[in-house]
Amino acid sequence: MFILLSTRRDISWRLARSAYHPIAILSQKAWQSKYTHTMATSRFIDVGVNLTDPVFRGLYHGKQKHADDMVAVLERAKAAGVRSMILTGTSLKESREAVHLGAKHNFYTTVGCHPTKSKGFDSYGKGPNAYLSELDNLISQHLEGPGRVVAVGECGLDYDRLHHSPAETQQRCFRMQLSLAKKHNLPLFLHSRSAHVDFVRILREEGFGEDGGRAVGGNGGLVHSFTGTSGEAEELIAMGFYFSVNGVGLKTEENIEVARGIPLDRLMLETDAPWCSMRPSHASWAHLDNLPTDTRKLYLPRSVKPERFKEGLSVLGRNEPAAIGGVAWVMHLLLDVSFEELTEQVWKNTVEVFQLTELENENKDSST
Secondary structure (H helix, E strand, O other), X not given: OEEXXXXXXXXXXXXXXXXXXXXXXXXXXXXXXXXXHHHHOXXXXXXXXXXXXXXXXXXXXXXXXXXXXXXXXXXXXXXOOEEEEEEOOOOHHHHHHHHHHHHHHOOEEEEXXXXXXXXXXXXXXXXXXXXXXXXXXXXXXXXXXXXXXXXXXXXXXXXXXXXXXXXXXXXXXXXXXXXXXXXXXXXXXXXXXXXXXXXXXXXXXXXXXXXXHHHHOOOOEEEOOXXXXXXXXXXXXXXXXXXXXXXXXXXXXXXXXXXXXXXXXXXXXXXXXOOOOOOOOOHHHHHHOOOOHHHHHHHOOOEEOHHHOXXXXXXXXXXXXXXXHHHHHHHHHHHOOOHHHHHHHHHHHHHHHHXXXXXXXXXXXXXX
C-alpha cells in the first residue's frame, strides 16, 4: 500500500511505514492523475465564512459593481468539495443575517460581536445588557434545525484596530459574551490580534484556562484565523483550544513556520471569505506549484476585476469558500502528511468540536 509523503523539494510515493523499501517515483502525469482522483473525493467544512458581506451580492462600499452572484459562489464551493460552512456573526445585525442565510442554505452559524464592533454594545438603544440579551435570545431560538447556532462569536480582542473600539470596551464585551458560551454550553469562535496577554488572561479569569472551560459550562472552541506565535499556540493548546488557518495565517515565512507546528488533531480550515485570500506575494504561494491543474481550477478559479464581471468567473480580490482546498494543500505539505489524511482529520476535528453529527449521518446515508 502506498502513501504520499511530501517535502518542499520533491513529492514522491513511498511504501507505508517502511525504511527498507525503495522509493517508487511516479511520472508527473501519473502522479497528477492519482492525486486528482484522491482530491476529487475530499470533503471540507469551511469554519469561517462571512457570507453576509455585501460583496457576494455585487455591492462594494455601497456601489453596485456587478450582479448578485452568491448562488454561483456556492456552486463553485460545492464543486470544490465544500460540504458545509459555518457562517460568522460579527454583530447583532450580522448574526441575524447569518442565521437567516444559514437556514436558507442549510449551513451553520455563529452568534456574537467582533471586538472591533464592540462599541455596538454601548450604542445600542437599550444599553449593553439589552444587546447581550438580544444575542442570547437569537442563540436560544436557533439551537436546532437549519441555520442552527454552533458557537458563540466571533468574539475576542483586536488591538491592531483600537480606533474602532478601545481596549477597555473590547475586554468588557468579550467577558459578556463568554457568559453566553457558559449558559448555552457552546464552543467559542475566537479572535485575537496583538492582544494575546489580555486575551488569555480574560479567558483564564472566566474559567476557560483549561479543558476549554468545561468546568464552568464552556465547551472549548476555536481561535480562528490564527496568526500568533508558536509560544502563543502552545499556551492555547494547553488551555484546550483549536486553531483554524486561512490565507493570512500563511502570509509570511514566520506564519508558515508557526502553521507547521500546529498539531493535526487541533487543526481546522477556513477561508474567512471574502477576506484573507492566498496571494502571489504570500509565502504560501510557492507551495501551490504542485497543485494538480484540474484541481487548481476548482480551488483557485480564474478571476476578473469586479468592473469586468462575467458569469461563471470569480471576482479578483474577493476570497471564496472554494479556496479552502488551496489552504488544505499548503497545510498538508507543511505537516508532511497526505492530502487525504489531513482533510479527513480536519473534518473529524470540526465535526467533533462543533457537534455536527448530522453531517456524518448524511455522509453514511449517501454511501449506502
